[in-house]
Amino acid sequence: METKKTYKVFRYGSEVRWGMHRRGSICSSGKPEIEISSPPEFKGDPGLWTPEDLFVAAVNACIMMTFLAYAQHKGLELAEYESEAEGVMENVEGKYRFTEISVRPHVVVKSAEAISQAREIMESAHQNCIVTNSTTAEVKIFPEVRAT
Amino acid sequence: METKKTYKVFRYGSEVRWGMHRRGSICSSGKPEIEISSPPEFKGDPGLWTPEDLFVAAVNACIMMTFLAYAQHKGLELAEYESEAEGVMENVEGKYRFTEISVRPHVVVKSAEAISQAREIMESAHQNCIVTNSTTAEVKIFPEVRAT
Numbered sequence: 001m002e003t004k005k006t007y008k009v010f011r012y013g014s015e016v017r018w019g020m021h022r023r024g025s026i027c028s029s030g031k032p033e034i035e036i037s038s039p040p041e042f043k044g045d046p047g048l049w050t051p052e053d054l055f056v057a058a059v060n061a062c063i064m065m066t067f068l069a070y071a072q073h074k075g076l077e078l079a080e081y082e083s084e085a086e087g088v089m090e091n092v093e094g095k096y097r098f099t100e101i102s103v104r105p106h107v108v109v110k111s112a113e114a115i116s117q118a119r120e121i122m123e124s125a126h127q128n129c130i131v132t133n134s135t136t137a138e139v140k141i142f143p144e145v146r147a148t
Numbered sequence: 149m150e151t152k153k154t155y156k157v158f159r160y161g162s163e164v165r166w167g168m169h170r171r172g173s174i175c176s177s178g179k180p181e182i183e184i185s186s187p188p189e190f191k192g193d194p195g196l197w198t199p200e201d202l203f204v205a206a207v208n209a210c211i212m213m214t215f216l217a218y219a220q221h222k223g224l225e226l227a228e229y230e231s232e233a234e235g236v237m238e239n240v241e242g243k244y245r246f247t248e249i250s251v252r253p254h255v256v257v258k259s260a261e262a263i264s265q266a267r268e269i270m271e272s273a274h275q276n277c278i279v280t281n282s283t284t285a286e287v288k289i290f291p292e293v294r295a296t
Contacts, residue, residue, distance in 0.1 A: 007238070007239035007244075008239075009236060009237065009238050010187070010189065010200070010236075010237040010238075010244075011234055011235065011236055011237070012187070012198070012200040012201050012203075012204045012234065012235045012237065013204070013232065013233065013234040013235075014201055014204055014205045014208065014232075014233060015208075015230060015231065015232050015233070016205065016208045016209045016212050016230065016231050016233070017229070017230040017231075018212060018216065018226070018228065018229035018230065021216075022213060022216055022217070024209070024212060024213075024229075026205040026208070026209055028197065028201055028205070030194065030195045031195055031196060031197055031201070032182075032183075032197075034180075034182060034197070034205075035180075036209050038213045038216070038217070039158070039160070041158065042213070042217065043217070044213075046178065047178045047179055048179060049176065049179055049180075049182070050160070050209075050213075051206045051207075051209040051210035051213055051278075051279050052158070052160040052206075052210070052278065052279070053160050053162055053176055053179070054202045054203075054205055054206035054209065055160075055202075055203065055206040055210070055279050055282065056160045056161070056162055057162045057164065057174045057176070057182075057202060058199045058200075058202040058203040058206060059199075060162065060163075060164045060174070061164045061172070061174055061184055061198075061199040061202065062199035062200070062203070064164050064166060064172060065170060065172075065186045065190070065192075065198075065199055068166065068169075068170055068186070069170070069186070069190065069191070078166070080166065081165070081166035081172075082163060082164065082165040082166065083163065083164050083165075084161065084162075084163050085161065085162060085163070085164070086159055086160065086161040087159065087160045087161075088157060088158075088159055089157065089158040089159070089160065089278060090155070090157050090158075091155035091156075095276060095281050096155075096158075096276075096278045096281070097278055097281035097282045098278070098279075098282040128243060128244075130199075130200065130237060130244045130245055130246070131199050131200070131203050131246075133243050133244070133245035133284075134203065134245045134246040134283055134284055134285055135282055135283060135284065136281075136282055136283065136284055137282055
């Protein structure tokens with residue numbers, strides 16, 4: 001008899017509240033409140049996280065968390081991980097949306113032998129990142145991996 | 149001679165850094181650092197923002213900011229705006245992704261006459277939200293609008 005694998009469903013909730021002008025905050029039970037604004041180019045205040053920033057950061061952070069999960073599973077000894085991301089927002093057929101997000105992870109592993117393993121794990125993380133798989137933007141990854 | 153409208157291109161950059169275990173932080177020049185974690189169900193620590201949370205919050209916050217921009221443009225007098233959002237993450241053909249995000253804005257306007265205008269603006273905000281237009285998840289909106 002064929003058995004079909006069943007997968008869990010997960011739910012993530014949070015709240016946004018308007019403050020004044022183009023500012024507000026995001027909250028989620030038990031988590032620190034984050035003050036947000038529209039970007040300065042859309043009449044918001046500088047120095048605050050914007051929805052656009054949070055979207056790009058979510059992609060970048062999700063790739064890192066997926067990498068960390070796979071690295072731990074495979075026993076990769078990691079020394080450092082930091083990653084820049086930039087999202088490009090363009091008008092496509094009359095509507096603005098993110099068309100491309102470039103992610104540049106700088107990964108340091110604890111031995112030269114682990115470099116190729118880290119590259120493979122990065123590729124899997126890119127392919128299986130939940131947030132990446134939830135975007136219409138093309139997510140491009142440019143990893144740099146070196147040993148300590 | 150036909151003139152073609154040209155649209156600006158915008159870029160949003162930020163950085164993510166690994167801390168320890170399944171934790172790290174997101175940073176962007178001049179903005180407060182945000183500590184992040186994998187969700188507890190993926191071996192992260194509770195009480196911290198996760199990439200999944202940030203993604204759902206980005207959709208919710210972008211709808212609010214789009215609403216605020218249109219409301220100001222149309223002269224709508226707004227008293228309150230808060231909105232809950234919940235994202236559903238499911239396995240689709242072997243990969244997890246967000247399939248649906250439900251957004252529930254509670255809007256209070258300063259006069260009964262402004263209720264229908266606020267509903268129209270909400271519909272435009274839903275249609276033109278940049279982050280919504282950058283997701284493969286179906287974004288459903290359930291607005292509640294009342295007067296003070």
